[in-house]
Amino acid sequence: MSKRISSPLDISSPSPFVPQTFDDPVKAVDVLTELYERNTTFLIESFAKLAKGAPITSRYRAFYPQVSIETTSYGHIDTRLSYGHVTAPGIYTTTITRPQLFRHYLKQQLGLLMKNHNVPVIVSESATPIPLHFAFGEGAHVEASAAAFMDIPMRDLFDTPDLNTTDDEIANGEYIPPPGEPSPLAAFTAQRIDYSLARLAHYTATGAQHFQNFVLFTNYQFYIDEFCTWARKLMAEGGDGYTAFVEPGNIITHAGSSQPETDVTLARLPQMPAYHLKKKGHAGITMINIGVGPSNAKTITDHVAVLRPHAWLMLGHCAGLRNSQRLGDYVLAHAYMREDHVLDDDLPVWVPIPALAEVQVALEGAVAEITGYEGFELKRIMRTGTVGTIDNRNWELRDQRGPVKRLSQARAIALDMESATIAANGFRFRVPYGTLLCVSDKPLHGELKLPGMATAFYRTQVNQHLQIGIRAIQKLAAMPPEALHSRKLRSFFETAFQ
Numbered sequence: 001m002s003k004r005i006s007s008p009l010d011i012s013s014p015s016p017f018v019p020q021t022f023d024d025p026v027k028a029v030d031v032l033t034e035l036y037e038r039n040t041t042f043l044i045e046s047f048a049k050l051a052k053g054a055p056i057t058s059r060y061r062a063f064y065p066q067v068s069i070e071t072t073s074y075g076h077i078d079t080r081l082s083y084g085h086v087t088a089p090g091i092y093t094t095t096i097t098r099p100q101l102f103r104h105y106l107k108q109q110l111g112l113l114m115k116n117h118n119v120p121v122i123v124s125e126s127a128t129p130i131p132l133h134f135a136f137g138e139g140a141h142v143e144a145s146a147a148a149f150m151d152i153p154m155r156d157l158f159d160t161p162d163l164n165t166t167d168d169e170i171a172n173g174e175y176i177p178p179p180g181e182p183s184p185l186a187a188f189t190a191q192r193i194d195y196s197l198a199r200l201a202h203y204t205a206t207g208a209q210h211f212q213n214f215v216l217f218t219n220y221q222f223y224i225d226e227f228c229t230w231a232r233k234l235m236a237e238g239g240d241g242y243t244a245f246v247e248p249g250n251i252i253t254h255a256g257s258s259q260p261e262t263d264v265t266l267a268r269l270p271q272m273p274a275y276h277l278k279k280k281g282h283a284g285i286t287m288i289n290i291g292v293g294p295s296n297a298k299t300i301t302d303h304v305a306v307l308r309p310h311a312w313l314m315l316g317h318c319a320g321l322r323n324s325q326r327l328g329d330y331v332l333a334h335a336y337m338r339e340d341h342v343l344d345d346d347l348p349v350w351v352p353i354p355a356l357a358e359v360q361v362a363l364e365g366a367v368a369e370i371t372g373y374e375g376f377e378l379k380r381i382m383r384t385g386t387v388g389t390i391d392n393r394n395w396e397l398r399d400q401r402g403p404v405k406r407l408s409q410a411r412a413i414a415l416d417m418e419s420a421t422i423a424a425n426g427f428r429f430r431v432p433y434g435t436l437l438c439v440s441d442k443p444l445h446g447e448l449k450l451p452g453m454a455t456a457f458y459r460t461q462v463n464q465h466l467q468i469g470i471r472a473i474q475k476l477a478a479m480p481p482e483a484l485h486s487r488k489l490r491s492f493f494e495t496a497f498q
Helices: 023-052 103-117 190-204 219-235 295-308 358-371 373-382 401-409 419-429 449-475
Strands: 011-014 020-022 058-060 063-071 088-095 121-129 215-219 244-247 251-256 274-278 285-289 311-320 330-337 380-389 412-418 433-439
Touching: 020 023, 023 058, 023 063, 023 103, 023 121, 063 103, 063 412, 088 121, 088 295, 103 121, 121 190, 190 295, 215 219, 215 295, 215 449, 219 244, 219 251, 219 274, 219 285, 219 449, 295 419, 311 358, 311 419, 311 449, 330 358, 330 401, 330 412, 330 419, 358 373, 358 380, 358 433, 358 449, 373 380, 380 419, 401 412, 412 433, 419 433, 433 449
Parallel strands: 011 058, 215 285, 215 311, 311 433, 330 380, 380 412
Antiparallel strands: 020 121, 063 088, 063 121, 244 251, 244 274, 274 285, 311 412, 330 433
């Protein structure tokens, strides 16, 4: 007998949730977690019953939790903070997903709102359905009978992701609440976060729970090899404060062990493999090989941003543009010339991307500590200036007059294909950013890497460059988050959540 449905189905949902008011952020997050788990469990169990042949009698729907506040005051206590307060009286709300994953973050954000505005938060159910895909989580493997859904589309029975509303309008400063509707509390909605969590698992082959608050991006596997060697040695020697090292496939080596807890390895690496040196409170280091090009750089930062890291840095190779530079010299970006084009629709090129003092100081200090050069002597091996990012890897093969003129006018000292994209997306998503590159060739001066030269260069320079990046991260991690998250990244009408 066919299961095809000729009339609308009744909607089956968990029992309505009565809104609750809290003046304790821990209790609020506990209830958010309970509500989210209840609603996702309902969807998963309903799907499992249908997959086993249960009759189709209704459509199944459950909603994301949400948190809201209402304030009648313009004031807040601590004007030094770049987050934790709203800009005007009104009602503010945001949908919530994966509250267990974001537990520490939510406690901090809600606690600041309660403190700065002296108001409670309200936990309730939103009007946004949870798509079945996201209810299972990013790492789920679903076994279901194909015949169970042969005669009726899945979307007739469950909500699916709505890409019409999964966007970056809030982060881009383009969202205007309809009349009478609340303003957003956070830059990302629950569906937007769930979408990115699924993409992260796909691109990096590691679960969102392993990502750390400090992220290193690189465009060369050599850096990853050095990072893995260092991390495994650290684990074998007890960890030195780090608790575990996680590789693609969620392969975990715990502190005090020289071997992962499983001998299973991936048959092939994902597009942008991620490696996580974990520390309590997500205070460790995540390193991702993003490969080459601005498209990859935008893609990965679009998704890492929903985890609200405290900082991300780009470590990679670049073309040195000045005759005074030597192969192996470092470039500390203090400005960016953007010809990547992948962010043109989200962040116009006329928007300046400022250097962040806290990050610049940490990177310069790390270079000095690791290399032994200080003060004026540091100029022997490092130059600070504009880094250009271009979307054409073979730009040298075209008429150089145009690009070279623009690079000279911008006072550029280096050119690559990722750094300005990563910095611009950090600016767009309010994630502190920085760039330290290493000169690997000088195409304007005919100094290209020969095979033997390249091998020797990578062997001697990559380890030092990586150690500089790690030292910079350690300096940033020692800062209070409220000091690291700069007010210069905040717009006129900003969301309260960091």
